[in-house]
Amino acid sequence: MRLLGVRVASGPVRAVRGDRARSAGVGPERTRREGAGMSIEAVNPEDEEAGAVVRAVARQLKLWREAAGLTQAEFGAAIGYGEELVSSVERGRRIPRPEYLDAADKVLEANGKIAAMKKDLAEVRYPKKVRDLKKLEADAVELCAYNNAVIHGLLQTEEYARSMFSARRPPFTAEELEQRLAARVARQAILDDASAHPVFSFVQCESTLRRPIGGRMVMRRQLERLLDVAQFRNVDLQVLPLGHEENPGLAGSFRLLRLKNGTTAGHVEVQHISRVITNPKEVQLLDMRYGIIRAQALSTRESMALIEKVLGET
Structure with a gap:
């Protein structure tokens, strides 16, 4: 008999369970090592979009397991996770990682049908505000950004981003930090x-080049990353010097996204608030402000020279 593409044996299935676990390359050693499964992210109850996707995947995982005649404990032992974690995944409380789905696919002989769900979970693994911003960026033909506190997120090295997230107070949990990174x-x-x-x-305000987030070596690699990205043909990178008496960007960092449909959206983020701006008058204000900031900034060549100078001093 078959259910959702899984062959279900008419007789006892216990005889094949050990073979499935061995064929998946997961045995008692991995079970002991990863049984806690604490690296799998919890689902944010306030994120309805992510919750709906995770619940749909959870129902499929449960149906596949039950069709194979495996209990949660037996299935968990086979793929290297604890029974409690398997239960949390099947109840839609935790987001299974790609390796969880790969192991499940092999143990349940799903021929790629379970592994294919990794794509469905890839986006909802990230916070909603990140997903919304990523969608805007994907729809943009031009992205303009001014930053006066830290290096822009699209330009950050992984080390720099980790140091920045680690400095947050109250601190992120280890799980939240890895998710945001x-x-x-x-x-x-x-x-x-x-x-x-x-x-x-x-x-970038010059202050972001000199603020030693993560320490000397982290900043050196970050400055080198800026010099590398500045070579991309579709990237203009400028620095607004601290020596200028006037700075129209003192109100804070912001970005503008010129979209494929001809409209422009703004985005500001301060403290724990992330806001997309679509009101034409507000967007116009940010657009005007960015134009002034860009005009007052050093040219791209002068900016690269300043970054190299700061790198030499770091």
């Missing part, structure tokens, strides 16, 4: 997306 790195793929060809304009 993964989201930050995933967003950066847009810089290398040859099919989209968005144009980027970044203006």
